[in-house]
Amino acid sequence: MNTPTLRDLGEDALVARLIQDLPLSGDVIAGAGDDCAVLESPDPDRYELLKTDCVVEGVHFFPGTPGESVGWKALCRAVSDIAAMGGVPRAALVTLVAPPDRPVTEIEAWFRGLAKAAREYGVSVVGGETSAPAPGSDSAMLSITLTGWVEKDRCVFRHGARPGDEIFVTGVLGGTLSGHHLHFRPRLEEARWLVHEHRPVAMMDLSDGLARDLRRLALAGGVGFRIETGSLPCRDGSSVAEALGDGEDYELLFCLPAEEGDVLLAAWSEKFPGVSLSRIGRVTTADEGFHFLDVEGECARIPEGWGHFSH
Amino acid sequence: MNTPTLRDLGEDALVARLIQDLPLSGDVIAGAGDDCAVLESPDPDRYELLKTDCVVEGVHFFPGTPGESVGWKALCRAVSDIAAMGGVPRAALVTLVAPPDRPVTEIEAWFRGLAKAAREYGVSVVGGETSAPAPGSDSAMLSITLTGWVEKDRCVFRHGARPGDEIFVTGVLGGTLSGHHLHFRPRLEEARWLVHEHRPVAMMDLSDGLARDLRRLALAGGVGFRIETGSLPCRDGSSVAEALGDGEDYELLFCLPAEEGDVLLAAWSEKFPGVSLSRIGRVTTADEGFHFLDVEGECARIPEGWGHFSH
Numbered sequence: 001m002n003t004p005t006l007r008d009l010g011e012d013a014l015v016a017r018l019i020q021d022l023p024l025s026g027d028v029i030a031g032a033g034d035d036c037a038v039l040e041s042p043d044p045d046r047y048e049l050l051k052t053d054c055v056v057e058g059v060h061f062f063p064g065t066p067g068e069s070v071g072w073k074a075l076c077r078a079v080s081d082i083a084a085m086g087g088v089p090r091a092a093l094v095t096l097v098a099p100p101d102r103p104v105t106e107i108e109a110w111f112r113g114l115a116k117a118a119r120e121y122g123v124s125v126v127g128g129e130t131s132a133p134a135p136g137s138d139s140a141m142l143s144i145t146l147t148g149w150v151e152k153d154r155c156v157f158r159h160g161a162r163p164g165d166e167i168f169v170t171g172v173l174g175g176t177l178s179g180h181h182l183h184f185r186p187r188l189e190e191a192r193w194l195v196h197e198h199r200p201v202a203m204m205d206l207s208d209g210l211a212r213d214l215r216r217l218a219l220a221g222g223v224g225f226r227i228e229t230g231s232l233p234c235r236d237g238s239s240v241a242e243a244l245g246d247g248e249d250y251e252l253l254f255c256l257p258a259e260e261g262d263v264l265l266a267a268w269s270e271k272f273p274g275v276s277l278s279r280i281g282r283v284t285t286a287d288e289g290f291h292f293l294d295v296e297g298e299c300a301r302i303p304e305g306w307g308h309f310s311h
Numbered sequence: 312m313n314t315p316t317l318r319d320l321g322e323d324a325l326v327a328r329l330i331q332d333l334p335l336s337g338d339v340i341a342g343a344g345d346d347c348a349v350l351e352s353p354d355p356d357r358y359e360l361l362k363t364d365c366v367v368e369g370v371h372f373f374p375g376t377p378g379e380s381v382g383w384k385a386l387c388r389a390v391s392d393i394a395a396m397g398g399v400p401r402a403a404l405v406t407l408v409a410p411p412d413r414p415v416t417e418i419e420a421w422f423r424g425l426a427k428a429a430r431e432y433g434v435s436v437v438g439g440e441t442s443a444p445a446p447g448s449d450s451a452m453l454s455i456t457l458t459g460w461v462e463k464d465r466c467v468f469r470h471g472a473r474p475g476d477e478i479f480v481t482g483v484l485g486g487t488l489s490g491h492h493l494h495f496r497p498r499l500e501e502a503r504w505l506v507h508e509h510r511p512v513a514m515m516d517l518s519d520g521l522a523r524d525l526r527r528l529a530l531a532g533g534v535g536f537r538i539e540t541g542s543l544p545c546r547d548g549s550s551v552a553e554a555l556g557d558g559e560d561y562e563l564l565f566c567l568p569a570e571e572g573d574v575l576l577a578a579w580s581e582k583f584p585g586v587s588l589s590r591i592g593r594v595t596t597a598d599e600g601f602h603f604l605d606v607e608g609e610c611a612r613i614p615e616g617w618g619h620f621s622h
Contacts (some may be wrong), residue, residue, distance in 0.1 A: 006418065007411035010443055016417065018407075018422045022436035023429045028402065037437035039402055042354035050437060052456055058445030091339065091350055095454055096329075100318035104325065107317065111329045119336045124335035126361060130322055134369030139445030143406055145363055145456040174572040188465040188581035255523075 012216075033220065034158050036148070036206050046149045051081045054095075054143035057203065062181070067109025068116065070142065070183035075117040077207070078146035080186035080250045084205035086159075086195030087150035089121055089188070093108040094128035095143040102140060110142060116127060120187055123194055150195075156254070160201035161221040165255040165283040168200075168264070170275060173210055174238030174246045181248035191252055198264050200254035209247040224288040227281035244292070253284055314539075323527075329470055336504035345362065345469050346395040346515050347459070357460045362392045365454035372493070378420025379427065380493035383454065386428040388518070389457035391497035396468075397506030398461035400499070406454040414450060421453060432499055452484055459612060461506075461578035467565070472513035472532040476566040476594040479511075479575070481557045484521055485557045492559035502563055509575050511565035520558040524592065526601055535599040540619035555603070555612030566594055 019032045027040040028045060036049040045203060046123050055061055055074045075244055082089045096106055106304065107191075118125050123146065133139060170187055187205070194200055202221055206213050212234070234243040256264060261279055268277045284291075317325055330343045338351035340358060347360040366372055366385045386403060393400045405425065409418055429436050434457065445452060471479075481498055498516070505511055513532055517524050521543070529536050544587060545554040572590055578586045595602075 003414040003416055005412045006409055007413055009415050014418070015441060015459060017415070017562055018419065019436070022426050023434070024437065025433075025435045028437050032438040034438075037402065037404065039435075039437065042352055042357065046353065050402065050458065052406050052438070052440055052454075052455075054406055054408070054442055054454070056408065056442050056445055058448075059443055061475055091348065093348065095363050095365055097365070097367065097452070101316045103314040103316055104320050104328070105314055107325070108329065109362055111333070115333050122336075123334070124336045124342070124350075125330070126335065126339050126340050126350065127345075127362055127363070129344040129365060129534070131365055131367050132370055134367055134448070134450030137369075137445070137448045137450050139448050141408070143363075143365070143454050145361070146403060147361065147458075156501050173447060229442065301597070311527060 042050040049148035068113030071110040071113025083191040099142040154195040156203040159220040174242035203254035206249040210243040224284040360459035369427025379424035384422040393459040394502035409451040465506040467514040470531040485553035514565035517560040522555040537594040
């Protein structure tokens with residue numbers, strides 16, 4: 001019998017298996033499985049947020065990517081996760097793994113991009129680490145840990161969606177490799193406004209594509225969904241399949257009770273005229289499953305293991 | 312003119328160059344350059360501590376290392392840094408980078424070791440991330456971020472040494488590749504006792520070898536030192552050069568006003584009979600430089616760029 005590999009198991013199942021025996025104390029509100037870890041804070045009105053995220057050369061960016069974009073992307077991915085909880089970022093640690101023969105100027109460019117993003121989003125870069133990769137490996141990576149905070153009564157988890165809620169997404173989706181994935185602006189201001197003015201019941205940021213991430217949100221809440229693919233905000237030139245599957249959108253996906261949807265859409269377009277907000281479907285019961293309806297109203301059930309989105 | 316590489320610059324100079332333009336806000340007490348980052352906390356009596364640290368296969372451990380030891384080492388390295396500030400660890404994030412064809416059982420063993428260390432030192436593992444390495448790379452790594460806290464009036468930085476202070480080191484040094492580097496116990500209990508009972512004026516943990524780390528402590532405080540190499544606690548079978556240079560000792564290096572040394576040594580041997588504590592030398596003025604005296608009293612000045620300890 002062959003020993004199963006990480007590829008056989010897949011990322012979500014691997015994480016589920018690895019975390020089952022890890023210790024958690026009572027002051028941990030949410031551990032692995034949401035956009036951030038959520039912990040009690042010495043401030044009784046707030047939670048602490050913790051997030052770690054890495055970009056690997058050859059996986060999340062490619063040799064030849066402008067260095068400032070590498071640093072910008074690395075930090076902004078983590079800021080997007082803090083935003084997805086409704087929170088505010090605070091302090092970052094940076095781990096750099098780079099081959100010894102890499103030019104200093106290249107790594108300095110990474111850090112310029114990082115510093116630019118840190119200033120933009122109010123983040124202090126407080127430390128980190130450097131290491132060489134394994135001998136013979138020429139790949140570099142940048143790993144970011146970001147702390148933040150959120151008012152307890154504004155914190156939004158993934159698991160709060162209920163049947164009947166409407167599903168919204170900010171911005172446009174798909175085609176991110178044309179440049180968006182390097183230059184995106186995390187929806188920090190938008191998320192802070194949302195949690196103060198409209199209180200989404202569930203929220204996450206889109207990093208692995210709507211089809212995959214929405215399924216995670218639905219599984220977290222024990223619900224199903226019906227998405228009208230004709231309502232999807234596809235980036236210019238992108239197909240519905242690309243909007244569902246490309247990933248790296250770094251937009252907000254959230255759910256709101258149906259009676260509040262119209263009010264939200266009106267207020268949003270006034271507050272953020274440059275950022276689209278789309279109502280793309282509705283939360284259903286888990287029994288109804290996961291559905292994407294095409295423009296003819298045909299209904300396609302997305303199977304759990306749909307190869308295009310599996311690892 | 313060739314563009315300088317990371318190897319040309321070396322780790323310490325690289326870090327110094329990279330951090331110079333990174334933003335820091337006023338609530339950051341200590342950023343890069345100490346064992347941990349130190350931040351203001353909502354609790355006015357405490358600081359928050361943040362540390363990130365990674366182990367790379369082929370650099371910090373080798374293929375064939377028992378999996379549980381990899382996880383144990385990864386977390387305990389960070390615990391050792393929290394201890395070196397006088398603090399208490401709290402919550403960890405784990406980043407796993409591993410090739411897709413790696414057996415699941417191997418990674419599970421890493422996490423068993425991690426969980427064991429987490430339970431031992433009261434750490435909650437609250438989240439993390441997984442990624443594949445660059446295509447073609449077969450190297451795995453584990454990166455840990457650890458949060459902690461310390462009472463403000465007990466926090467010990469690297470920079471507090473003053474001429475005349477005595478220099479101490481816990482445990483024995485050198486020869487760590489024979490096994491110690493995989494199984495060490497971070498000096499958490501010892502450090503907490505020290506900061507409550509004897510208040511070291513400067514402290515750090517030994518990860519890169521006494522010669523290199525002591526130099527960092529001296530540079531941080533703007534002081535020099537004289538070490539009597541005959542007083543060095545060499546591990547059985549290790550030479551003075553190995554005790555100075557091998558690294559991965561994870562012992563505490565600290566300074567105390569000279570008049571308190573005898574009291575400390577007596578109290579220590581009563582409190583921690585199984586752990587040695589050695590008085591190895593004295594802090595001097597920066598003008599006096601960095602000196603290691605051999606048993607004949609001969610004095611060898613260790614130059615800044617001594618190749619054996621440089622990258």
